[in-house]
Amino acid sequence: MIEVQNLMKRRGSTVILDSVSFTARPGRVTGFVGPNGAGKSSTLRILLGLDKATTGTALIKGRRYRDILRPLLTVGALLDDASPLPDRRVASHLKWVAQSNGIAQGRVHETLAQVELQDAAKLRVGTLSLGMKQRLGLAAALLGEPSILVLDEPVNGLDPDGIRWIRTFLRQYASRGNTVLVSSHLMSEMAATADDIVVINQGRIVSSGTLAAVTSGFDSLEDAFFSLTGRAVADNRDAD
Amino acid sequence: MNALNRVLSELRKIATYPMVWIVFALIIALQVYLLAQAYPNLSGMLRGVSFDTNIELFRGEVRSAGSAVLDLAAAASFQTAAFLPIVIALAIGQEYREARQLSISLLAVPRRRQFVLAKYASTAVLAIAFSIVVNLVTTIGILAAAGSWSSGLLSSPAAWLASGRFTFVCLVLALLTAGLTLVTRDVLSSIGIMIVLAVVSIGGFIGYASPAFQALLPFDAARSLLLDSSFAGSSTPLLAVLILSAWVLVFGVLGWLCVARRDA
Numbered sequence: 001m002i003e004v005q006n007l008m009k010r011r012g013s014t015v016i017l018d019s020v021s022f023t024a025r026p027g028r029v030t031g032f033v034g035p036n037g038a039g040k041s042s043t044l045r046i047l048l049g050l051d052k053a054t055t056g057t058a059l060i061k062g063r064r065y066r067d068i069l070r071p072l073l074t075v076g077a078l079l080d081d082a083s084p085l086p087d088r089r090v091a092s093h094l095k096w097v098a099q100s101n102g103i104a105q106g107r108v109h110e111t112l113a114q115v116e117l118q119d120a121a122k123l124r125v126g127t128l129s130l131g132m133k134q135r136l137g138l139a140a141a142l143l144g145e146p147s148i149l150v151l152d153e154p155v156n157g158l159d160p161d162g163i164r165w166i167r168t169f170l171r172q173y174a175s176r177g178n179t180v181l182v183s184s185h186l187m188s189e190m191a192a193t194a195d196d197i198v199v200i201n202q203g204r205i206v207s208s209g210t211l212a213a214v215t216s217g218f219d220s221l222e223d224a225f226f227s228l229t230g231r232a233v234a235d236n237r238d239a240d
Numbered sequence: 241m242n243a244l245n246r247v248l249s250e251l252r253k254i255a256t257y258p259m260v261w262i263v264f265a266l267i268i269a270l271q272v273y274l275l276a277q278a279y280p281n282l283s284g285m286l287r288g289v290s291f292d293t294n295i296e297l298f299r300g301e302v303r304s305a306g307s308a309v310l311d312l313a314a315a316a317s318f319q320t321a322a323f324l325p326i327v328i329a330l331a332i333g334q335e336y337r338e339a340r341q342l343s344i345s346l347l348a349v350p351r352r353r354q355f356v357l358a359k360y361a362s363t364a365v366l367a368i369a370f371s372i373v374v375n376l377v378t379t380i381g382i383l384a385a386a387g388s389w390s391s392g393l394l395s396s397p398a399a400w401l402a403s404g405r406f407t408f409v410c411l412v413l414a415l416l417t418a419g420l421t422l423v424t425r426d427v428l429s430s431i432g433i434m435i436v437l438a439v440v441s442i443g444g445f446i447g448y449a450s451p452a453f454q455a456l457l458p459f460d461a462a463r464s465l466l467l468d469s470s471f472a473g474s475s476t477p478l479l480a481v482l483i484l485s486a487w488v489l490v491f492g493v494l495g496w497l498c499v500a501r502r503d504a
Contacts (some may be wrong), residue, residue: 051503066350082343092256100249213473
């Protein structure tokens with residue numbers, strides 16, 4: 001279970017996040033959608049202890065991420081703006097990550113096989129395609145066999161096969177009782193993957209609930225998204 | 241066990257980052273080259289003498305061959321150690337390269353104090369390895385130049401003490417650079433600052449105006465600890481240890497504070 005309560009983040013006079021609250025539950029894929037710059041990555045970075053909130057809390061199984069001992073055994077994460085060093089070999093990258101949390105080195109080759117990268121173990125990261133790098137990031141997230149996955153834009157740069165692979169993977173992962181929180185700005189993809197949807201725009205949550213509830217009254221999630229974010233912009237102008 | 245895993249993980253990062261080892265190898269190659277260049281002169285001066293023979297290794301400085309050779313070995317090692325900050329800045333600075341590995345590292349070890357301590361511990365291991373290799377190359381070079389009479393000297397307690405001091409200086413330079421790189425978040429900036437510190441210390445520019453201030457500089461204190469000739473720095477060995485420890489403490493804490501307080 002992921003619980004985000006009243007998160008606020010300011011940088012100088014700029015409000016990045018404003019009272020962001022939502023929940024991601026076990027056994028379900030929660031889609032975190034919004035346009036670029038809406039605050040998706042900032043929210044996930046605070047949830048994962050990388051950035052500090054000005055106020056509010058973001059808890060995983062009732063604890064802050066940084067309070068979890070050997071966190072990779074509980075949470076697997078893939079960030080959009082962080083990638084392994086291009087000079088390092090694929091297996092070497094996973095080995096240092098595994099070592100840091102006392103995960104058996106045997107898991108490195110198991111996870112590489114899980115994301116279908118077993119033949120790339122000795123390649124340098126810089127030689128991988130964007131899709132292969134995304135899979136490597138996912139392999140790192142899966143090393144500790146966590147019950148919670150937090151993925152920031154995992155389908156960015158993937159070809160149709162890769163997107164379908166991620167979608168199937170996430171659905172299966174959640175079906176085993178795991179919690180999956182996945183951010184994206186691709187509405188059609190989220191509509192095909194997520195059970196629950198949280199819509200963020202300009203740092204504020206504009207809608208959240210089951211996919212059916214959020215899209216109720218609209219032809220698609222995309223229509224709901226544009227309508228919701230358009231209204232949010234209008235609301236903000238009214239407030240100003 | 242967790243702490244050990246974190247340190248081993250940091251060591252894996254260093255061991256699997258090719259740039260660190262390329263620069264390490266280039267520095268050792270430079271040391272070998274410089275020793276080879278000095279070999280004809282050293283050999284001519286040191287062969288056939290004994291421990292107590294007075295020689296003039298540096299102009300106007302007549303002293304026993306034993307003492308001169310130990311100082312020469314320390315100086316040869318120290319000039320190589322001046323390049324150690326480059327290796328350390330690369331090892332620590334990999335977190336801040338364009339790939340932004342720091343975020344991945346902090347996902348694995350989210351508690352900043354534990355993360356920074358593991359970084360410093362792995363830096364210390366790398367510094368000790370560096371000091372051993374440099375000492376070994378220097379010892380082989382001096383033995384080759386001076387001949388058999390120096391073998392007893394280079395395994396004497398005085399030589400071991402000099403090696404210990406050299407390892408301490410390497411640890412200080414490495415930890416200082418590590419802290420500095422965590423503060424600047426940039427490899428080139430931290431190397432640049434260390435070069436400025438080295439040039440100001442060794443050039444003695446500040447010493448003309450304020451010898452007391454000159455003594456507080458890390459490379460000057462390192463010379464005071466390692467050398468026993470006219471090339472020594474301006475403080476006593478004990479004071480030098482205190483000065484060097486203070487530099488490590490200040491930049492170690494600053495590095496930790498910067499990691500702890502900034503967003504990743």
